[in-house]
Amino acid sequence: MTVIPATDRRGFLKAAGSITLAFAIPAGDALAQAAALAGAKPKLPGDMETNRKLGSWLRIGADGAVTLLVGKVELGQGILTAVTQICADELDVDIGRVKLISGDTAQSPNEGTTAGSFSMPNCAPAVRQAAAEVRALLIEMAAAKTGKPAEGWTVADGAMSGPDGAKASYWELASGLSLEREATGAVKPKNPADYKYVGKEFPRLDFPGKFTGQAMFVQELRPEGLLFGQVVRPPTYKAKLTALDTSAAEKMPGVVKVVKNGSFVGVVAQREEQAVAAAAALAAAAKWEVEKALPTSDGIFDWLQKTKPAKVIETKKQPRNGGDPAVKTLEATYFRPYHMHGSIGTSAAVAVLGADGVMTIDTHSQSVFETSEAIAMMLGVDKSKVRCRHVQGSGCYGHNMADDAAADAALLAAAVPGRPVKLQYTREQEHRWEPYGSAMVIKTKAGVDKDGNVLDWDLELFSTPHGTRPGSHAGNLLSARYLEKPFEMPTPQNGGPPNYAADRNGIALYDFPGHNVLTNFITDMPVRVSSTRGLGAYANVFAIESFMDELARAAGVDPIQYRLRHLKDPRGRDVIAKAAETFGWDKWQKKDGRGRGIGFAKYKNIAGYCAVALEVEVNKRNGRVRVVRAVAAADSGHLVNPDGVRNQIEGGLIQSLSWTLKEEVKFDDTRVTSEDWVTYPILTFADVPPVEVVLIDRPGAPFLGTGEAAQGPTGAALANAVADATGVRFRRGPFTPERVKAGLTA
Amino acid sequence: MISFKLNGREVKADAPDDAPLLFVLNNDLGVNGAKFGCGKSQCGACTVLIEGEPARSCSIKVSSVAGRSVVTLAGLTENGKPSKLQQAFIDEQAAQCGYCTSGMIMQAQALLDRNPNPTDADVRSALNGNLCRCGSHNRVVRAVLRAAKEA
Ligand code: FES
Ligand code: FES
Numbered sequence: 001m002t003v004i005p006a007t008d009r010r011g012f013l014k015a016a017g018s019i020t021l022a023f024a025i026p027a028g029d030a031l032a033q034a035a036a037l038a039g040a041k042p043k044l045p046g047d048m049e050t051n052r053k054l055g056s057w058l059r060i061g062a063d064g065a066v067t068l069l070v071g072k073v074e075l076g077q078g079i080l081t082a083v084t085q086i087c088a089d090e091l092d093v094d095i096g097r098v099k100l101i102s103g104d105t106a107q108s109p110n111e112g113t114t115a116g117s118f119s120m121p122n123c124a125p126a127v128r129q130a131a132a133e134v135r136a137l138l139i140e141m142a143a144a145k146t147g148k149p150a151e152g153w154t155v156a157d158g159a160m161s162g163p164d165g166a167k168a169s170y171w172e173l174a175s176g177l178s179l180e181r182e183a184t185g186a187v188k189p190k191n192p193a194d195y196k197y198v199g200k201e202f203p204r205l206d207f208p209g210k211f212t213g214q215a216m217f218v219q220e221l222r223p224e225g226l227l228f229g230q231v232v233r234p235p236t237y238k239a240k241l242t243a244l245d246t247s248a249a250e251k252m253p254g255v256v257k258v259v260k261n262g263s264f265v266g267v268v269a270q271r272e273e274q275a276v277a278a279a280a281a282l283a284a285a286a287k288w289e290v291e292k293a294l295p296t297s298d299g300i301f302d303w304l305q306k307t308k309p310a311k312v313i314e315t316k317k318q319p320r321n322g323g324d325p326a327v328k329t330l331e332a333t334y335f336r337p338y339h340m341h342g343s344i345g346t347s348a349a350v351a352v353l354g355a356d357g358v359m360t361i362d363t364h365s366q367s368v369f370e371t372s373e374a375i376a377m378m379l380g381v382d383k384s385k386v387r388c389r390h391v392q393g394s395g396c397y398g399h400n401m402a403d404d405a406a407a408d409a410a411l412l413a414a415a416v417p418g419r420p421v422k423l424q425y426t427r428e429q430e431h432r433w434e435p436y437g438s439a440m441v442i443k444t445k446a447g448v449d450k451d452g453n454v455l456d457w458d459l460e461l462f463s464t465p466h467g468t469r470p471g472s473h474a475g476n477l478l479s480a481r482y483l484e485k486p487f488e489m490p491t492p493q494n495g496g497p498p499n500y501a502a503d504r505n506g507i508a509l510y511d512f513p514g515h516n517v518l519t520n521f522i523t524d525m526p527v528r529v530s531s532t533r534g535l536g537a538y539a540n541v542f543a544i545e546s547f548m549d550e551l552a553r554a555a556g557v558d559p560i561q562y563r564l565r566h567l568k569d570p571r572g573r574d575v576i577a578k579a580a581e582t583f584g585w586d587k588w589q590k591k592d593g594r595g596r597g598i599g600f601a602k603y604k605n606i607a608g609y610c611a612v613a614l615e616v617e618v619n620k621r622n623g624r625v626r627v628v629r630a631v632a633a634a635d636s637g638h639l640v641n642p643d644g645v646r647n648q649i650e651g652g653l654i655q656s657l658s659w660t661l662k663e664e665v666k667f668d669d670t671r672v673t674s675e676d677w678v679t680y681p682i683l684t685f686a687d688v689p690p691v692e693v694v695l696i697d698r699p700g701a702p703f704l705g706t707g708e709a710a711q712g713p714t715g716a717a718l719a720n721a722v723a724d725a726t727g728v729r730f731r732r733g734p735f736t737p738e739r740v741k742a743g744l745t746a
Numbered sequence: 747m748i749s750f751k752l753n754g755r756e757v758k759a760d761a762p763d764d765a766p767l768l769f770v771l772n773n774d775l776g777v778n779g780a781k782f783g784c785g786k787s788q789c790g791a792c793t794v795l796i797e798g799e800p801a802r803s804c805s806i807k808v809s810s811v812a813g814r815s816v817v818t819l820a821g822l823t824e825n826g827k828p829s830k831l832q833q834a835f836i837d838e839q840a841a842q843c844g845y846c847t848s849g850m851i852m853q854a855q856a857l858l859d860r861n862p863n864p865t866d867a868d869v870r871s872a873l874n875g876n877l878c879r880c881g882s883h884n885r886v887v888r889a890v891l892r893a894a895k896e897a
Contacts, residue, residue, distance in 0.1 A: 228773075
């Protein structure tokens, strides 16, 4: 549950200067009304379709409070600020009044997981509709009360003015307002031009607290009577505990309880450092049976191509229909190593087993609803006995260890009923045990005509899963697999259209006459994997956009012109042109050691458009790649909070540069050896280039998710720029000095 | 019992001598801001000022600050209001998740105390040991430069 202290926001807004405007009443939507009359349930927008009651989304208090309830949660991208803006605008209240409750399984509408850039498309329209309908209901009540018609009312921060000077207010009507009713879908939201907060630069509501030292993160919760937990992880993925003498640890200072259940070992202590020390002692005392089964990080690409896939999926099959044969065929293979989420704060949770038998868990999980069910299954209790409340954590960029921390805190809290237990993983645990973004191999092949244009395009990819989220099953929680009665991990599925998973963005947006995409989906998992920002999109776009560059070069055509030749989508063409113009593509002068590159994608082919152009300098002596500057152009549909979108695009771009320049999860035949920031380095201030983000606004167009749009285009733009600078094509990241130097001298 | 000055006030902590300062700040004294990120001086999330110098509180024993002065994020506020530097972070919207921000602000404060007119390169080199995974680096640099300009 994320609660932003209303007082701070009001204070901040005063400083920012708040204005109150009035709006005309929106007209009813004839189509939805007709559906309602015909007795059919109207189709409701976004997640309102499955959470139909107005009261699931909004509460209006007689005391002037407006409570917005959402199932989506804040992951550090400002989503909650954006939906609060929409709510305040549709309801005509000052934004400082809106108190938000998000991701509390006991109160919030079930909106599933917060991921995949779905928050804006699914949550925002629901909030908009709920607020518009509640406003309309209040106006009907005001009309009835004052005996005036329902037309012609305006509202300013809850104060209502009607025909002939009639007055009313939300707050005096609140007690008679029942929101225990389904939305009708018949109220039309406002015209975008009439929004006061939406579309404007709006500061994040949670920043003042975060920047002045208020408790804002789950890591900062400290309820009364708090105890501290730690767990002991096995040395390898499949290790079994064969012997453990707990007696010494039990006698250590502050130790309240040692928990041992099968191969799961944990400890609860009075103080945090006592828990850490006891866990270290337990780890030293434990005897394990370990396996040697990993293909190693150098062998993984062979392994991916040799392992029998659980499924071979024809993601797209569109053979060319007649025409001349290709005059030439080009081929290339691209590789993506495993990448880490690498949250700066290790995952944490606070759990307490109440006297009523309910386990309440404060967690930064992205999927509070499914995770609470998975934990109930692990604990062997009814799902009503587990409540998860979302509290913000460190940025996660996908399925990190948030859910595991929630489960582990629950396992420990179950051993000390009535006492809250807080658990925060060590850096080594987070690095070695989080579910990584899967390694992938992508083979591309193109048959081209005499001008070098693509006639036949074939892409074949090899990947392990990209989704092992809890999904209401205990087997997806790490520790549940080590219990005395272990839960087996369900076999992961590859997501199908329209979002896809391993094959996300495997289908290029270009209009190739022949276009086939084949997905080898491998469910064996040598190392743990799950959703990492963009899923397969990063690697697929890296491959597609690198290969487009190779084809352009082979054809002797400018890479931007080459892309535009193959792309009809007008919004796609616009972002490419915008990126090129902002970069100064046409005026750019080649200098020795410098190169420029472009990359483009429409995320999932249904979300935000993004094109990235950047310039690099490659030191040919030591192989060091420096990104000199980067620009990104993006189209996210109707912009709710432009600065928020810029922030996400820039952040995604920098993270993708880090992946592509520096990152690879290393493992030998037994264990992951990337165990901290020295063995798994990421981009730092000195390496971060200036970034310029330009946005194309599409007022009235659907909201498109943005958080993952920059990942693929950035990686490809970097590879293309390095090729431009050196004449050598690098198809496997990371572009470390060693790898680049070796490539240049090969 | 260890006594030291925390954000200008004398405090006593009933903690073992070798407890990390970070845990004592968080758990004994209820101070937020400084956060656990790595516990091994690699990320900077736990940065506080000790006698005005930036220090990694995860790797410092509490006993070593006995009788000294420790400042955390809350200690920078002026009458409960954001300091110039904190306000500059708000004005530049210099974060995404904000987990790294406390450490960034403390490290930057130490820089500004030493060098009130830093260049872009000065800021980057002073903050190079503070990790951010959200990619807020350029906004952070702008915030620090803005605070310097407005001081
Ligand atoms: S937590 Fe202290 S440096 Fe990372
Ligand atoms: S803002 Fe999230 S780690 Fe820096």
